[in-house]
Amino acid sequence: MPTVLHYLDLFGVAVFATTGALAAGRKRMDVLGVVVLALVTALGGGTFRDLTLGAGPVFWVVNPAYILVGSATAIVIFLLVRYYRIPQDVLSVADAFGLAVFTVVGTEKALALDTHVVIAVVMGVMTGVVGGIIRDMLAGDIPLILRKEIYATASICGSIVFCLIYLLLRVQWLAVAVSIAVTLGLRLSAIKWNLSLPPFVSREEPTEKGWRL
Amino acid sequence: MPTVLHYLDLFGVAVFATTGALAAGRKRMDVLGVVVLALVTALGGGTFRDLTLGAGPVFWVVNPAYILVGSATAIVIFLLVRYYRIPQDVLSVADAFGLAVFTVVGTEKALALDTHVVIAVVMGVMTGVVGGIIRDMLAGDIPLILRKEIYATASICGSIVFCLIYLLLRVQWLAVAVSIAVTLGLRLSAIKWNLSLPPFVSREEPTEKGWRL
Amino acid sequence: MPTVLHYLDLFGVAVFATTGALAAGRKRMDVLGVVVLALVTALGGGTFRDLTLGAGPVFWVVNPAYILVGSATAIVIFLLVRYYRIPQDVLSVADAFGLAVFTVVGTEKALALDTHVVIAVVMGVMTGVVGGIIRDMLAGDIPLILRKEIYATASICGSIVFCLIYLLLRVQWLAVAVSIAVTLGLRLSAIKWNLSLPPFVSREEPTEKGWRL
Numbered sequence: 139m140p141t142v143l144h145y146l147d148l149f150g151v152a153v154f155a156t157t158g159a160l161a162a163g164r165k166r167m168d169v170l171g172v173v174v175l176a177l178v179t180a181l182g183g184g185t186f187r188d189l190t191l192g193a194g195p196v197f198w199v200v201n202p203a204y205i206l207v208g209s210a211t212a213i214v215i216f217l218l219v220r221y222y223r224i225p226q227d228v229l230s231v232a233d234a235f236g237l238a239v240f241t242v243v244g245t246e247k248a249l250a251l252d253t254h255v256v257i258a259v260v261m262g263v264m265t266g267v268v269g270g271i272i273r274d275m276l277a278g279d280i281p282l283i284l285r286k287e288i289y290a291t292a293s294i295c296g297s298i299v300f301c302l303i304y305l306l307l308r309v310q311w312l313a314v315a316v317s318i319a320v321t322l323g324l325r326l327s328a329i330k331w332n333l334s335l336p337p338f339v340s341r342e343e344p345t346e347k348g349w350r351l
Numbered sequence: 352m353p354t355v356l357h358y359l360d361l362f363g364v365a366v367f368a369t370t371g372a373l374a375a376g377r378k379r380m381d382v383l384g385v386v387v388l389a390l391v392t393a394l395g396g397g398t399f400r401d402l403t404l405g406a407g408p409v410f411w412v413v414n415p416a417y418i419l420v421g422s423a424t425a426i427v428i429f430l431l432v433r434y435y436r437i438p439q440d441v442l443s444v445a446d447a448f449g450l451a452v453f454t455v456v457g458t459e460k461a462l463a464l465d466t467h468v469v470i471a472v473v474m475g476v477m478t479g480v481v482g483g484i485i486r487d488m489l490a491g492d493i494p495l496i497l498r499k500e501i502y503a504t505a506s507i508c509g510s511i512v513f514c515l516i517y518l519l520l521r522v523q524w525l526a527v528a529v530s531i532a533v534t535l536g537l538r539l540s541a542i543k544w545n546l547s548l549p550p551f552v553s554r555e556e557p558t559e560k561g562w563r564l
Numbered sequence: 565m566p567t568v569l570h571y572l573d574l575f576g577v578a579v580f581a582t583t584g585a586l587a588a589g590r591k592r593m594d595v596l597g598v599v600v601l602a603l604v605t606a607l608g609g610g611t612f613r614d615l616t617l618g619a620g621p622v623f624w625v626v627n628p629a630y631i632l633v634g635s636a637t638a639i640v641i642f643l644l645v646r647y648y649r650i651p652q653d654v655l656s657v658a659d660a661f662g663l664a665v666f667t668v669v670g671t672e673k674a675l676a677l678d679t680h681v682v683i684a685v686v687m688g689v690m691t692g693v694v695g696g697i698i699r700d701m702l703a704g705d706i707p708l709i710l711r712k713e714i715y716a717t718a719s720i721c722g723s724i725v726f727c728l729i730y731l732l733l734r735v736q737w738l739a740v741a742v743s744i745a746v747t748l749g750l751r752l753s754a755i756k757w758n759l760s761l762p763p764f765v766s767r768e769e770p771t772e773k774g775w776r777l
Contacts, residue, residue, distance in 0.1 A: 170716045185616060190398060192408035195618035202682040256415040275488065275701065290383045403611060405621035469628040488701065503596045 150239035153232045155180040155211035176212030182269035238321035241266040241293045245300045262297030288328035296321030363452035366445045368393040368421040372428035374490045389425030395482035451534035454479040458510045475510030501541035509534030576665035579658045581606040581634040585641035587703045602638030608695035664747035667692040667719045671726045688723030714754035722747030
């Protein structure tokens with residue numbers, strides 16, 4: 139992976155570890171529960187990406203920096219919140235940054251392995267959203283992605299934009315920058331104006347009795 | 352994988368994607384929550400099978416048709432249920448078909464890799480049931496397999512029958528047909544007559560005090 | 565893996581399968597629900613370890629003894645609890661033994677693949693705790709590790725001790741014995757005297773308004 143993407147990836151780990159640590163804090167876990175939930179959140183998406191791509195050991199086994207950055211972030215948050223209060227909107231913005239960064243990293247990694255572009259988008263979205271899903275399930279919350287607000291949609295759009303620029307123009311820095319801008323813009327707009335896609339509407343009461351197919 | 356099994360596999364994906372999409376509908380998710388839950392249900396079992404078999408990239412990374420069929424099914428269901436009502440018994444029958452088909456596909460794939468027959472049965476059952484377990488956990492339900500009614504048992508019997516015919520008679524089409532008939536017959540009978548195995552009974556109150564081992 | 569560790573591993577499988585089967589019993593599952601929950605508990609941690617290490621098929625695919633030992637244990641427990649009552653403290657001690665044994669097995673397996681020592685500790689802890697986490701989530705409980713009492717901490721200390729003795733003194737039997745003693749001692753002390761690390765304390769009410777970083 140190119141150097142800039144590697145540092146973006148570590149930045150995403152720190153950001154998602156923060157959201158995991160704060161979720162653990164809401165459940166009053168001890169310092170190790172906090173580290174575990176932070177690492178699961180920060181590394182879960184990339185782990186599923188690497189496992190399904192079948193490309194040998196996952197990224198954090200190859201490079202221990204990921205475990206160290208995630209654990210250190212969790213411990214810092216654990217200590218910090220004893221003295222400072224972290225407002226909810228700073229958290230949401232951080233989560234949006236993590237989503238945007240991980241979407242780019244996951245999409246790039248899949249394309250570098252010559253997967254089909256459909257699979258690259260799936261890998262980008264998976265890298266961005268799976269960690270948060272496991273975090274929410276472990277902490278006993280309904281996963282964010284399964285609620286109404288735009289979340290995975292932002293990641294899908296960012297990943298498609300990355301593929302288009304990367305495969306057509308072959309300018310990687312532009313693909314990275316525009317993709318992050320798209321995901322981040324969509325997600326932050328969704329938070330600010332509470333945007334959502336139309337929900338699933340099923341006809342509980344049929345107009346005629348029974349099955350009309 | 353032989354051609355007939357490949358099409359059976361895609362049929363199983365469509366059927367399980369339908370059950371995942373309808374589970375998402377009960378929780379009023381948006382279109383992307385529906386697609387995510389449909390894909391997890393349709394591809395979860397095969398993903399765990401391929402990961403644990405350690406045979407490189409999982410099936411849906413190699414062939415994007417699985418993602419496309421699963422997503423398209425979810426979107427069609429999302430639109431369809433606005434106008435039509437899908438009766439519960441059609442759904443249960445569809446789920447039983449998916450279970451039967453995935454059991455055969457999983458068992459065959461393991462045997463083709465020369466695994467021990469015990470492992471082939473585990474892989475058949477895993478392919479059949481894991482997707483539904485993750486679907487139910489994400490949607491906040493107790494997984495079907497952990498409730499009383501016969502479910503995994505049908506899959507185990509179908510998988511054992513497949514192994515017997517495939518390894519002894521070496522006639523694949525017969526193994527596929529009889530295995531699907533066995534799983535489907537057991538599961539549909541269980542639904543129709545509400546069959547279940549005896550539950551776990553533990554002695555909350557011992558006849559003598561303490562531990563008698 | 566050396567022979568002694570292989571038998572310790574099978575012993576750990578039987579012990580954790582017992583805890584999984586008893587958790588299934590509390591939910592009144594049928595015999596197959598019991599076997600599934602027992603196998604997930606007994607094999608879940610090692611499965612994640614082998615998947616993330618990327619070393620081909622997971623251990624229970626290579627050697628069917630693990631599936632057979634786990635299933636047989638679950639069936640024996642299923643029958644046994646109809647006639648005998650298993651006291652809670654025997655269970656807690658068994659779980660502590662399983663944790664200690666799996667921590668050693670996981671750490672050793674990672675070191676044998678020449679991973680970084682940080683990763684070896686992560687693998688030891690993962691082998692020890694993941695099965696129990698999945699068991700608790702499937703059964704609808706809050707995972708033990710995310711509650712207050714010392715659990716993962718015992719595993720971390722045991723794993724670090726194993727690495728130190730194994731890498732510095734190069735005496736494997738000593739590393740195994742001391743590591744098991746450390747994990748078991750810490751965990752049993754935590755159970756007996758109800759030890760816990762300090763919980764996460766966050767300032768819900770800031771002294772000054774807003775964000776003070």
